[in-house]
Amino acid sequence: MRLERHPRNDYGHEVRAHASPLVRGAFLALGTLCVVVAVIGVVVPVLPTTPFLLLAAACYVRASARFYNWLLNSPAFGPLVLEWRRHRSIPWRTKITAIVLMSTTLAASIVFYVDNGYARAGLALLGVGLAVWLYRIPSRDRPRPSGAAPER
Numbered sequence: 001m002r003l004e005r006h007p008r009n010d011y012g013h014e015v016r017a018h019a020s021p022l023v024r025g026a027f028l029a030l031g032t033l034c035v036v037v038a039v040i041g042v043v044v045p046v047l048p049t050t051p052f053l054l055l056a057a058a059c060y061v062r063a064s065a066r067f068y069n070w071l072l073n074s075p076a077f078g079p080l081v082l083e084w085r086r087h088r089s090i091p092w093r094t095k096i097t098a099i100v101l102m103s104t105t106l107a108a109s110i111v112f113y114v115d116n117g118y119a120r121a122g123l124a125l126l127g128v129g130l131a132v133w134l135y136r137i138p139s140r141d142r143p144r145p146s147g148a149a150p151e152r
Helices: 021-043 050-060 065-073 078-087 092-113 117-136
Strands: none
Touching (some): 050 078, 092 117
């Protein structure tokens, strides 16, 4: 029995590799670091995953068609990058999950670990600011209230 693999798309035509091998190496290293941080962000709620994946894609597109194709064809990370690249949006579930986990983590930090009142206020303002910013990013798959007219 043979397992069918996910069809791979070639995005190599989008790659504009830098002329300098040194700069390409730097982009490759930075992109790989961003992927590592994004993977850590999957399990650490305060650390966002999507921005690091977008930065990794931006680095890989200037460094290597192989790594760029790997990222965009990844079942775990590719859809997020492609959604942003094509529509400048973040999936609704991803956005809400990020806001909830970030809020929970910041609230726990404020209540249990931070003693300074100014630091607590700063963390609270940071959390609210990040949540508002993230919420305002469009989501094409956002559920519509029943009876609402579709957007044009």
